[in-house]
Amino acid sequence: MMRGSIGWSCVLSVACLLAPLAQAKEPPRFAWPDGQKAAVNLGYDDALDSQLDNAIPALDRHGLKGTFYVVPANPPLQLRMDDWRAAARNGHELGNHSLFHQCSARGAGREWVKPERDLDRVSVAQMREQVALANTFLQALDGRAEARTFTAPCGDRQARDGDYIAALGDMFAGIKMVGGTAVVLDMATLDPRNVPAHVPVDASGAQLIALVKEAARRGTMISFTFHGIGGDHLSVSDQAHEELLAYLDAHRDTYWTATFLEQMRWVRGQQEKAKAARPD
Numbered sequence: 001m002m003r004g005s006i007g008w009s010c011v012l013s014v015a016c017l018l019a020p021l022a023q024a025k026e027p028p029r030f031a032w033p034d035g036q037k038a039a040v041n042l043g044y045d046d047a048l049d050s051q052l053d054n055a056i057p058a059l060d061r062h063g064l065k066g067t068f069y070v071v072p073a074n075p076p077l078q079l080r081m082d083d084w085r086a087a088a089r090n091g092h093e094l095g096n097h098s099l100f101h102q103c104s105a106r107g108a109g110r111e112w113v114k115p116e117r118d119l120d121r122v123s124v125a126q127m128r129e130q131v132a133l134a135n136t137f138l139q140a141l142d143g144r145a146e147a148r149t150f151t152a153p154c155g156d157r158q159a160r161d162g163d164y165i166a167a168l169g170d171m172f173a174g175i176k177m178v179g180g181t182a183v184v185l186d187m188a189t190l191d192p193r194n195v196p197a198h199v200p201v202d203a204s205g206a207q208l209i210a211l212v213k214e215a216a217r218r219g220t221m222i223s224f225t226f227h228g229i230g231g232d233h234l235s236v237s238d239q240a241h242e243e244l245l246a247y248l249d250a251h252r253d254t255y256w257t258a259t260f261l262e263q264m265r266w267v268r269g270q271q272e273k274a275k276a277a278r279p280d
Contacts, residue, residue, distance in 0.1 A: 029219045030187035031270055036256040039221035039263050040212055040248060042066040043176065043197065045097060045151060047077040047084065050231035054238055056087050058229075062249040067260040069097035069151040069225075072137045081141065088142035093259035096138060096150045096172070099130040103154035119156050119164075127164035132171065149260045151176040151197065151225060169193050174264030176223055182211050184220040188274060192264050197225040201234050205243025208236075212247065216254055221267075223260065 032039055042059065044051045047070035059066050070077050070084065077084060088094050104120050105113040115121070122130075131150070139145055150168060155178030157165040165175065176197040183198075184190055200208060208224070215222040228235030248257045256263070 032219075032256050033266065034256070035253075037219055037254050038212070038215035039256045039258070039266075040215065041221070041223040041260045041263055042245075042257065043069065043095075043151065043223055043225045043260060044229070045069045045225055045227050046071060046101070046232075047074060047097075048228055048232040049076050049080070050228045050235070051226075052080060052083050052087070054231070055226070055229040055241065056090075056092065058238075058242055058245055059092070060090065062245045064245060064248060064257050065091050065093065065259050067093040067095050067149065069095040070138070071097050071099070071101045071153075072134055073100045085141060088144070091259075093149070093261050094138050094142050094144075095260065096131060096134050096148050098127070098150075098153055099134040099137075101153045102127065102130075102156075102159075104156045104158065119153075119159055122159050122164075124159045124162045124164045124167050127159050128167045128171075131168060135171070147173040147261065147265075149174040149176070149264060152178070155179055155197075165193070173261055173268065176225060176260070178225070183215045183218060183222045185218070187220050187267060188271070190220075190267065190271075192268055195223055195264075197223045199225045199227070199234065200236050200240075201227075203236055203240055205240040205247075208240060208244040209247050212244070212255065221263065 042064065044055055044066055047068060051068060055066065068087065084094065100117050102117050102119040102122055103113050104110065105118040106120060135148055138148065150172045152165055152175065157163050157177070165177070168175065174192045174195055176195050178197050178199060180196040182196070184196060198211065211222055226236055226241070227233055229241050230238035248255050
């Protein structure tokens with residue numbers, strides 16, 4: 001996601017985000033590794049300089065792993081490829097965020113979308129081909145031939161001739177989509193190809209931790225999608241980010257903080273076990 005791509009009035013209000021959760025029926029408890037109560041993914045979009053300079057050193061200090069959704073066509077990635085290779089070697093996940101970060105130019109606040117990167121002008125077939133090429137680039141960058149995960153730029157899914165996200169279902173272990181509740185409501189019914197992602201902007205550490213605690217209360221998960229950390233766009237302060245990481249580090253028995261790929265593999269495995277155990 002890029003600057004100006006978010007227009008939700010309640011993005012900063014924890015009360016607004018948690019209100020629909022309080023009314024939702026409690027699902028059966030989901031089994032997380034080592035008995036933890038919830039999963040937390042620390043995701044970061046766009047391969048920004050502040051992620052390399054601020055977010056990754058903070059993650060490394062706390063021994064936590066993040067998932068970074070990079071855009072091969074963007075200069076911050078092209079100019080610091082060695083730094084991104086080092087991050088991957090250290091266990092951080094490099095995820096697919098498309099080749100050119102296509103977003104729809106329709107609607108207010110989308111004037112920043114360049115014509116050549118307008119999703120409305122691209123076909124489903126073109127998007128699938130470009131996303132596949134981005135996977136090839138990522139393999140060249142980190143040497144990993146395993147499955148990957150994807151985050152849709154701007155949360156948009158409609159290309160010129162249809163829903164391109166639906167055409168990617170067989171390519172990824174998990175797909176994040178902006179929208180819906182901040183915290184997953186029910187792991188049993190969660191579609192790994194449509195995992196809600198929460199985008200914090202100017203959030204405090206206390207607000208971030210409140211959402212994590214709600215995931216533990218429900219026994220589900222929360223997938224953060226940060227952008228700038230102490231700089232760049234759609235940013236969260238270094239202090240707020242550090243407070244969240246310190247809390248997760250101190251409560252490892254409660255929260256499974258891992259890459260999105262690891263978490264989606266676990267979720268799919270648990271869902272398959274549950275399906276196999278159900279009578280025909």
